[in-house]
Amino acid sequence: MYDFPVYVRPFVYTPPTDSLCLIAETKDYLLVDKPAGLLSVPGKTEPDCLEARVQSYCPDALTIHRLDMATSGLMIFAKTKHAQRHLGLQFEKRQTIKSYLADIAGVPRSNSGRINLPIWTDWPHRPRQMIDFEKGRPAITDWIVTESGRNSTRVCLHPLTGRSHQLRLHMLCLGHPIIGDQLYAPDEVFQQSQRLHLHAHSLKFREPTGGDWVKFKSPCPF
Template sequence: MIEEETRIVWRADESAEGERIDKAVTSLDDDWSRSAVQAWIKEGRVTVNGRTVKANYRLEAGDEVIVSVPPVEELAVEPEPIPLDVRYEDEDVIVVNKPRGMVVHPAPGNTSGTLVNALLAHCRDLSGIGGVARPGIVHRIDKDTSGLLMVAKNDLAHQSLAAQLKAHSVDRIYLAIVHGNIPHNRGTVDAPIGRDPHDRKKMAINHKNGKPAVTHFAVLEHWQQASLIECKLETGRTHQIRVHMASIGHPLIGDPVYGPKKNRYPIQGQALHAKVLGFDHPRTGKRIRLEAELPKDMEKLISYIRAENH
C-alpha cells in the first residue's frame, strides 16, 4: 500500500515574525532536516497563504503555512552493519543499550547511521506499525541520551508495548547529572509539557497547551556545584527530564538547549542515561527488568566532579 503524503497546517504567530520560512518549518518537527525542508520548498510542497515561496521568505504574523510532507516510503532506509549492544532478544522483543550520539530512526535528510539502520542489519523481522522509517520503534530516547530502548519485532509485540507505555506500567529509570546542589534528597516535578511558544525547537512547561508530565527524582550524591540524581518517569514527554529539571533551576550538565550554552565539563551532550527498563513480555506476560551500567563518559564526568570537590 502506498502511503499518502501528510499535510501540516501551521499559522505563524508573533514569535515567528521575520524568521526564514525554511528555518521555521524545520523547527516544526524534530525529525526534519533543514536540507530536506529546503528541497520541499523547491518542489512547491510548502506554501504561505496559498502561494509557493522561496527558502529565504520572511514570515509575517498570521501567515498560514501548509507543508505537504512526502510519503515515508520515499526514505531509502538501508540495513547497515553498525555494532549493537543487545541486552535482551527473543522472537518478539529486542532491547538495546543505545550509545550517546546515535539517532533512533531515519528522517528526511538523515537516512543513515541510525539505530533503525543497525537493527535492520541485525534482525530484519521488525514490526511494521511504525512505518518504513520507524520499524519496530515503540518509544524514543534523544540522540544525546544513552541507555535502554525496547524495540518490537512484530505487530503483536508493538501493540502490547505501546499499550503498556500508555498505561504508564513500563518502568523507566534514568541517571542524570545536573547543575547545582539540590538541597533536598528527593522530589517530584508535576508540570505539563508542550511546545515552547517562544522557541518551537524547544519544549517547555506549558499550562495552556501542554500534556501532563510527572518526574520523580532522588539525589544519589550531592556536590558543591552539581548533583547526581535518579529519575523515574510516570509519563514520557519529549525532553521530559531535561525540561523538568531545568524548570526547578537544575538543568542537565552538557545540555545546551535547556542549560548553559557553554559546557565546561568533559561530556558531549546531556548527562542522561536510561538505566532501567521494565515491562511485561508481550507474549508470556512475564515481567522483564533490565539494567544498563553508566557509560564511560558519565563515569568520567562523575570522577571529574568528585575531584573538583576535594
C-alpha cells in the same frame, strides 16, 4: 509559563560508530543500548539511526518508543506485530517502569521530590519544549539524589509521563539543568561535557508472551 533563555548553538550530526550493543533478545523483542548522539529513527536528511542499525541485524524489528538523540540507554524493539502491539500498549498506558540517571548542575535543597509541570512545544524555537499551564500536556517526574558532589549531583529520575524533553526541562525548572544539555543549559553547564549526562538506565515491563514482569539495566556510561 516559565521563561528561559533560548541558546543558539551550532549542530552537526556526527553519529557515533559504535557497534550495536545488544542487551537481550527473545523471540518477541530486542533490547538495545543506544549511544548518545545517535537518532532513534531517521531524520529528514539523516538516514543513520538506531532503528536502521537494529534492522540491519534483524530486518523484522519494529520500533516501539524513542529516546532523544542526545540521550543514551535502553530501547526495546519488537520482532513481531503481536509484540509491537503488546509492548506499545504498555508504553501508551504507562505500565512500563523507567528510570534514568542524570548529572545535574549544583546541589538541590532536598534529596527527592516530584515535579508536576505541563509541557508544550515551543514552536518558534523547535525542537525546544516549554512549560505552559494553558496548553501544556500533563508531565510528572519523580527524582531522588543518589550521589552528591561539590558542584554537581547525580539523580535517579522516574518519569510518570513521556513528554518530549520532559526530564531535561523539569530539571531546568528545578534550577539544576542537566550537564552537557545543548538546548537548555547555560554555557557554564553545557561546556562541562561533550555529551548530555542523561541515560535510560532501567526498564521494567511485562513479557508479550506469558505476561511475566522482567527488568533490564544498562550501566551508566558517564
